Amino acid sequence: MNLSFDHLVHFTNNPIVTAETLKQKGFSVSQGGEHAHWGTFNALSYFGLSYLEFLGINHRTIAETAALENNLIEQAVQWLPNREGFGRIALRTNEIDSVAARMKDLGFKIHGPVPGKRTREDGITIQWKMLFIEASNDELPYPFFIQWNQSDEERKQDLAKNQQAHSISNLTFKEVVFAVHDSYKTANRWADCLGLRMSPLEKEKETHKLVLNGGDLIFTSSKNNRVSEYLERHGEGPFLMKFIGDKPLPAAEISGAYFQVNE
Structure with a gap:
């Protein structure tokens, strides 16, 4: 596809x-x-x-x-x-x-x-x-x-x-991060369904990526506070949108969702 x-x-x-x-x-x-x-x-x-x-x-x-x-x-x-x-x-x-x-x-x-x-x-x-x-x-x-x-x-x-340009110059979309209970199981299920390639992230435990034109999909079952809190309150779902830009922006919550520029 x-x-x-x-x-x-x-x-x-x-x-x-x-x-x-x-x-x-x-x-x-x-x-x-x-x-x-x-x-x-x-x-x-x-x-x-x-x-x-x-x-x-x-x-x-x-x-x-x-x-x-x-x-x-x-x-x-x-x-x-x-x-x-x-x-x-x-x-x-x-x-x-x-x-x-x-x-x-x-x-x-x-x-x-x-x-x-x-x-x-x-x-x-x-x-x-x-x-x-x-x-x-x-x-x-x-x-x-x-x-x-x-x-x-x-x-x-x-x-x-x-469309007007972003004030954070050279801003590009990188990935959406999903909080899930089992990153391998979920990423593998989506990969089979969508015909995408799955790969683990070496630097982040319990995290897998699906490579997709226009922006990757990241599935994490990491035990960090933000992921654990999201799963406890809402269940599985996307919670973080990451970008690359000239000016960093630490993860900021806006209307129930997180945005981050650079890591």
Whole structure:
């Protein structure tokens, strides 16, 4: 499969305020728009084609109806308003029907592809398709898959015209870190599902990496305080987004999630 990291969804009660807090750290952020048929709205921060989406609910009744058909909105409805933080990653593909066929062959129950769209502040409507893998309640949710109606090159050109540079110069996205109970087991399961290469991290015990175009996936069951606390409070999930930039930023918590520039 031809897969790339597309984005990480950060559920938050007020995407604009959360994005502004990250902006004060030196990140470039912008208002996204509304998903009128989902009852949600967002703000965005881009790092090339990889990006962070701050997603909130602005019409609860519509969102609860949309949740019956859309697994991401279902998760948003379950979390908000009581819990904020990183929820799910999306992987980009230009072969979403082939991905769906592979998941079925592997024995997964899938939902989709389902259409999505968002109208930006400039009036332009962005469209895409999404595919979800159903997971049991005790499993770390798999990524969902997204296929944009625009090509990667068209999206790069559009972003170049509409996105401001980060004040932390040369800022690039490096990886998402997941807190899990068994890093080898989880990373191996995802590697088999997604067709990715898994490797242990020599410097960090109980930590494994999946190499992915656009940003790697790190799974850790380390006993450090932050990982242990996250697992105790929330169970398995993504909790830390790491970047490389000219100016270091120690791990900072913003609306239930951690951001770090350089180590």
